[in-house]
Amino acid sequence: NAGVTQTPKFRVLKTGQSMTLLCAQDMNHEYMYWYRQDPGMGLRLIHYSVGEGTTAKGEVPDGYNVSRLKKQNFLLGLESAAPSQTSVYFCASNPRTLPSVFGQGTRLTVV
Amino acid sequence: GQQLNQSPQSMFIQEGEDVSMNCTSSSIFNTWLWYKQDPGEGPVLLIALYKAGELTSNGRLTAQFGITRKDSFLNISASIPSDVGIYFCAGNNAGGTSYGKLTFGQGTILTVHP
Numbered sequence: 001n002a003g004v005t006q007t008p009k010f011r012v013l014k015t016g017q018s019m020t021l022l023c024a025q026d027m028n029h030e031y032m033y034w035y036r037q038d039p040g041m042g043l044r045l046i047h048y049s050v051g052e053g054t055t056a057k058g059e060v061p062d063g064y065n066v067s068r069l070k071k072q073n074f075l076l077g078l079e080s081a082a083p084s085q086t087s088v089y090f091c092a093s094n095p096r097t098l099p100s101v102f103g104q105g106t107r108l109t110v111v
Numbered sequence: 112g113q114q115l116n117q118s119p120q121s122m123f124i125q126e127g128e129d130v131s132m133n134c135t136s137s138s139i140f141n142t143w144l145w146y147k148q149d150p151g152e153g154p155v156l157l158i159a160l161y162k163a164g165e166l167t168s169n170g171r172l173t174a175q176f177g178i179t180r181k182d183s184f185l186n187i188s189a190s191i192p193s194d195v196g197i198y199f200c201a202g203n204n205a206g207g208t209s210y211g212k213l214t215f216g217q218g219t220i221l222t223v224h225p
Contacts, residue, residue, distance in 0.1 A: 031210055045213070098203055099159045100156075
């Protein structure tokens with residue numbers, strides 16, 4: 001049972017490049033989330049999804065897009081990366097009740 | 112957005128000492144969660160609290176959901192070196208549209224000296 005798996009684990013991007021982060025969960029969870037973690041700020045919600053084909057904005061959605069074409073996958077896209085998007089990104093999922101289970105994170109550096 | 116104030120920001124303790132940390136909010140939450148994060152890893156759930164006044168233990172860890180629903184604390188007794196890490200509180204809003212969205216505290220960095 002893999003839980004929540006994020007790929008890639010690390011990535012370095014140049015300003016203006018695009019990329020997609022993949023989150024996959026094998027627990028048949030309804031809800032999925034993308035958070036970013038910056039030093040001293042805890043985790044902040046970027047976007048979330050309450051089911052296949054649905055997405056919604058969180059606290060800090062600007063510069064990101066998401067898609068949930070399959071229930072088990074939640075993709076986070078950066079269309080034109082900026083240095084301010086240097087962060088550690090975490091995906092999480094849960095059924096309709098808490099608590100959330102988190103992936104191991106993706107460390108992204110934008111230079 | 113909502114704010115969760117977690118304190119202390121960091122703690123340096125000797126092995127065997129007890130630890131206490133807390134979170135306060137300006138808003139009411141209907142769920143409080145405590146997570147631990149090891150370096151290079153994602154947060155791992157320690158304790159979940161679902162009812163105001165609830166006191167829950169998990170081994171050497173004890174957490175309480177405040178009566179006002181605006182605060183929670185976590186205690187660790189008889190600390191050991193593997194307790195080192197970052198501890199986060201997280202709250203979920205009251206209300207039907209919360210969908211499990213969590214608001215996190217800033218974290219408490221715990222260092223344990225052998």
